[in-house]
Amino acid sequence: MKTVPVGVSNRHVHLSQEHIQVLFGEGYNLTQAKMLAQPGQFASGEFVNLVGSKGTIEGVRVLGPARKDTQVELAVTDSYKLGLKPPVRDSGDLKGSPGLTITGPCGAVTLAEGAIIAARHIHMHSADAEGLSLKNGDRAKVQVNGPRGGVFDEVLIRVSDSFVTEMHIDTDEANAFGLANGQLVGIILK
Amino acid sequence: MKTVPVGVSNRHVHLSQEHIQVLFGEGYNLTQAKMLAQPGQFASGEFVNLVGSKGTIEGVRVLGPARKDTQVELAVTDSYKLGLKPPVRDSGDLKGSPGLTITGPCGAVTLAEGAIIAARHIHMHSADAEGLSLKNGDRAKVQVNGPRGGVFDEVLIRVSDSFVTEMHIDTDEANAFGLANGQLVGIILK
Numbered sequence: 001m002k003t004v005p006v007g008v009s010n011r012h013v014h015l016s017q018e019h020i021q022v023l024f025g026e027g028y029n030l031t032q033a034k035m036l037a038q039p040g041q042f043a044s045g046e047f048v049n050l051v052g053s054k055g056t057i058e059g060v061r062v063l064g065p066a067r068k069d070t071q072v073e074l075a076v077t078d079s080y081k082l083g084l085k086p087p088v089r090d091s092g093d094l095k096g097s098p099g100l101t102i103t104g105p106c107g108a109v110t111l112a113e114g115a116i117i118a119a120r121h122i123h124m125h126s127a128d129a130e131g132l133s134l135k136n137g138d139r140a141k142v143q144v145n146g147p148r149g150g151v152f153d154e155v156l157i158r159v160s161d162s163f164v165t166e167m168h169i170d171t172d173e174a175n176a177f178g179l180a181n182g183q184l185v186g187i188i189l190k
Numbered sequence: 191m192k193t194v195p196v197g198v199s200n201r202h203v204h205l206s207q208e209h210i211q212v213l214f215g216e217g218y219n220l221t222q223a224k225m226l227a228q229p230g231q232f233a234s235g236e237f238v239n240l241v242g243s244k245g246t247i248e249g250v251r252v253l254g255p256a257r258k259d260t261q262v263e264l265a266v267t268d269s270y271k272l273g274l275k276p277p278v279r280d281s282g283d284l285k286g287s288p289g290l291t292i293t294g295p296c297g298a299v300t301l302a303e304g305a306i307i308a309a310r311h312i313h314m315h316s317a318d319a320e321g322l323s324l325k326n327g328d329r330a331k332v333q334v335n336g337p338r339g340g341v342f343d344e345v346l347i348r349v350s351d352s353f354v355t356e357m358h359i360d361t362d363e364a365n366a367f368g369l370a371n372g373q374l375v376g377i378i379l380k
Binding site: 075076077088119120141144147148149150151152153154170171172173175176177178 | 265266267278309310331334337338339340341342343344360361362363364365366367368
């Protein structure tokens, strides 16, 4: 079993450059509050509000840099509060996902689609993937130990030379398995 | 693999007869809003507020009938909101668990202990347990299928002639595995 550290993703938003301008003002650029484990990715200092049919969640962090398409990543717990039913999807696969309204200090954006529950996944450096005979797009099983232990099935393996090897789960998954940032979990080898 | 239906437990409170009197008034008895799957157990029509060091959760349902000791069952998500760190425990095992304040229409109770994260468990009728060679207190593994599939380890088996066979998980666990009330999961036989 090969161990990897866990990174727990709280609900967050990726914004297109166009939507950054609408929400934060013409010519605005995201500020970098904290670098994340994956190179170039950062927690910005900017926050937005999410508005759904049943409620609002305030103060949701924007992650940078800007992306081609705006994407809202929620835990199922969050989706109930907003009144949305987002599908479990790999990042970037937004087709047919529900829309919602995002508000910022300078304006609002109403998305036709873009809210997803991010599928559990492992960012894996190419060298690690080769060592484990895993390739980009594979699905693996991951063992968690402890009083709320168990196995994650259907863990998407994403491989790149630029990745730091790390498993990403959301807050519901972390809570259900008793996991916190940096804890180690084990990839079950076939 | 033997399948059992899932029952998802939202945060809830069991109250002692003494605490029912304090919170709802002298001589008060819980009303029965909805019978639960386990014989004699019911969702009452009464609600309380939970007050922790970091926040309050309003409108938490009381389950009946009254119990010997007051017990508050939370999801980890709830515990963050309240500012508590409850342990994962089997029902009734409250020793050393954190306290909190419960308020009702007629008064308030401050517990020295009583807040837990309920350990995932299966209520199992004796005949089913015998058929599966399981006995009260065993821990089993349970398979969940679907896009958020996986395995629950450390599932406590509780056996009684009076139980209806059903697996109880909390809302974090349901959300993490994409489960809803009544869905079937499979006990992995040794």
